[in-house]
Amino acid sequence: MVALTSWWQSAVVYQIYPWSFQDSNGDGIGDIPGIIERLDYLNDGTAASLGVDAIWLSPLYPSPMVDFGYDVAEFCDIDPRFGTLGDFDRLVQESHRRGIRVIMDLVLNHTSDRHPWFQEARSSRSAAKRDWYYWADGKAFGRRPNNWNARFGGSSWAWDSPSRQYYLHSFLKEQPDLNWHNPAVRRAMWGVVRFWLDRGVDGFRLDAINWLGKDSRWPNNPFRPGLRGYTRQTHRYDRDQPMGHEVLRELRTLSGNYPEVVLIGEASADTPGGPVAFYGNGTDELHMLFDFRLLKSPWQADRFGQLLAADQQRIPEGGWPTIVFSNHDQSRHIDRYGKGGHAERRARTTAVLLLTLRGTPFLYYGEELGMKNTRLRYRDLRDPYTKRFWPFRIGRDPARTPMQWDESVHAGFTRGTPWLPVASNYRDLNAAQESQNHSSLLSLYRRLIRLRKVYPALSEGAYRHITTAPSDCLVFLRQQPSPSDTDPDILVAVNFSADARTVTLSDFTKVGTVQLSTLTGAGSARPWHPAQFHLEPDEAIVVALPNGEAGR
Numbered sequence: 001m002v003a004l005t006s007w008w009q010s011a012v013v014y015q016i017y018p019w020s021f022q023d024s025n026g027d028g029i030g031d032i033p034g035i036i037e038r039l040d041y042l043n044d045g046t047a048a049s050l051g052v053d054a055i056w057l058s059p060l061y062p063s064p065m066v067d068f069g070y071d072v073a074e075f076c077d078i079d080p081r082f083g084t085l086g087d088f089d090r091l092v093q094e095s096h097r098r099g100i101r102v103i104m105d106l107v108l109n110h111t112s113d114r115h116p117w118f119q120e121a122r123s124s125r126s127a128a129k130r131d132w133y134y135w136a137d138g139k140a141f142g143r144r145p146n147n148w149n150a151r152f153g154g155s156s157w158a159w160d161s162p163s164r165q166y167y168l169h170s171f172l173k174e175q176p177d178l179n180w181h182n183p184a185v186r187r188a189m190w191g192v193v194r195f196w197l198d199r200g201v202d203g204f205r206l207d208a209i210n211w212l213g214k215d216s217r218w219p220n221n222p223f224r225p226g227l228r229g230y231t232r233q234t235h236r237y238d239r240d241q242p243m244g245h246e247v248l249r250e251l252r253t254l255s256g257n258y259p260e261v262v263l264i265g266e267a268s269a270d271t272p273g274g275p276v277a278f279y280g281n282g283t284d285e286l287h288m289l290f291d292f293r294l295l296k297s298p299w300q301a302d303r304f305g306q307l308l309a310a311d312q313q314r315i316p317e318g319g320w321p322t323i324v325f326s327n328h329d330q331s332r333h334i335d336r337y338g339k340g341g342h343a344e345r346r347a348r349t350t351a352v353l354l355l356t357l358r359g360t361p362f363l364y365y366g367e368e369l370g371m372k373n374t375r376l377r378y379r380d381l382r383d384p385y386t387k388r389f390w391p392f393r394i395g396r397d398p399a400r401t402p403m404q405w406d407e408s409v410h411a412g413f414t415r416g417t418p419w420l421p422v423a424s425n426y427r428d429l430n431a432a433q434e435s436q437n438h439s440s441l442l443s444l445y446r447r448l449i450r451l452r453k454v455y456p457a458l459s460e461g462a463y464r465h466i467t468t469a470p471s472d473c474l475v476f477l478r479q480q481p482s483p484s485d486t487d488p489d490i491l492v493a494v495n496f497s498a499d500a501r502t503v504t505l506s507d508f509t510k511v512g513t514v515q516l517s518t519l520t521g522a523g524s525a526r527p528w529h530p531a532q533f534h535l536e537p538d539e540a541i542v543v544a545l546p547n548g549e550a551g552r
């Protein structure tokens with residue numbers, strides 16, 4: 001077992017959705033000065049704060065905000081809604097002062113249609129930057145260049161009347177795809193990367209990377225019968241082409257000049273070989289990839305057990321896993337996993353999984369409070385994707401509502417009118433209250449994050465699957481990395497069911513101590529015996545065991 005070498009392997013990362021974290025100027029939209037005001041909540045160096053090591057900021061770039069910042073109109077600046085470059089520099093400084101690293105979101109696949117590059121490109125067929133984007137003629141009888149479907153609905157081709165050609169957009173039509181075949185595009189984007197690294201950012205979360213490579217001969221995607229919308233075709237040619245890997249290898253080489261920097265990728269689950277393909281050989285593409293398999297999985301011990309066991313084998317040496325249950329594109333997991341069960345109890349159990357599994361945990365703002373998907377009326381919706389599929393899909397706005405800080409007006413998020421409504425439960429569910437309450441979900445997250453720091457087994461140790469018997473329980477061991485030390489191994493037992501369970505671990509002999517149970521949020525002084533122990537409905541326990549138990 002090799003000791004961890006990089007800060008991000010033992011870090012806990014917190015995703016901030018800037019629109020919704022904290023507004024400082026009363027315009028109803030979160031901003032950078034607001035984030036700075038709240039940094040102590042994230043980590044003030046004491047046990048009274050959450051204790052995270054890094055923040056990932058969803059896009060802050062100037063943008064018309066059709067896709068809420070994922071449509072970038074200028075890569076080397078800050079949107080005035082959020083503040084200025086000066087504010088950003090102060091955020092980096094203030095974060096670093098508290099030991100919090102800063103990870104920017106970087107959108108490589110596309111820009112906004114308002115980006116000056118695209119404005120220039122669409123100005124005429126002979127424009128200097130025309131081939132910074134993908135253009136194609138229509139087919140006879142006004143047909144589009146091919147059958148490709150955009151991720152957010154409809155065709156991937158939009159007609160540009162003045163120049164009488166189509167341009168390609170894999171997401172919204174306001175997000176034209178950049179042509180990564182063009183070396184000038186690469187040079188420009190690597191300039192952007194240097195711009196932010198030189199300002200002191202510690203890494204990037206890379207958006208939608210499996211879209212970078214496409215077949216620019218424009219073959220039709222094969223049709224898939226019986227399915228609807230985006231899944232009505234196999235996305236063989238419009239994404240996942242080898243060029244994407246080539247681009248990421250270039251980026252990795254460039255980031256090598258900044259040795260502490262981390263690159264984290266978001267790729268679709270159904271990309272060939274799975275997102276793990278973007279680790280490359282483990283040292284030549286990305287450091288980490290989001291693994292959404294648990295996030296998409298039903299709440300079942302067997303399923304979680306299988307996915308976790310498979311994962312340990314597939315990540316190449318040099319790569320590092322991630323654990324993620326919620327983000328700005330998904331329904332919040334308290335509702336997702338809570339379906340048909342006791343949501344609050346399961347949220348506590350999920351917190352244990354998030355913070356005891358092997359890999360870097362990513363928290364989504366508010367999950368530590370148990371914030372739920374907010375019920376919204378159609379007229380409150382802002383996200384075009386959410387509107388398009390409303391009310392048939394939950395969409396993304398319900399998971400993007402303002403952070404619930406306290407019981408004052410608008411939950412302390414703004415003194416103006418919030419851009420999305422604050423959830424109506426904020427008087428009973430907010431950070432101020434949970435901070436005072438030792439048995440709150442927030443207190444549980446804080447304690448789990450501290451346990452992760454205290455026990456090297458949790459941050460560095462190998463993962464060993466122990467059992468999923470009796471059914472609905474998952475038991476695994478995190479093995480303390482250096483056998484010569486006295487640090488304990490950590491055993492985690494999770495009851496996924498709404499009934500009590502009794503577990504027997506016949507291979508284990510030594511007595512341990514429960515460091516934390518989700519029922520109480522605390523540990524217990526009573527000895528814990530592996531021969532037979534009890535788990536209450538939806539309970540998870542974290543047990544310290546003398547290391548070397550049950551072999552290595």
Ligand code: GLC
Pocket residue numbers: 067070071107171207208266328329
């Ligand atoms: C990613 C982002 C999502 C965005 C899309 C297009 O999936 O997470 O929010 O809409 O890419 O950039």
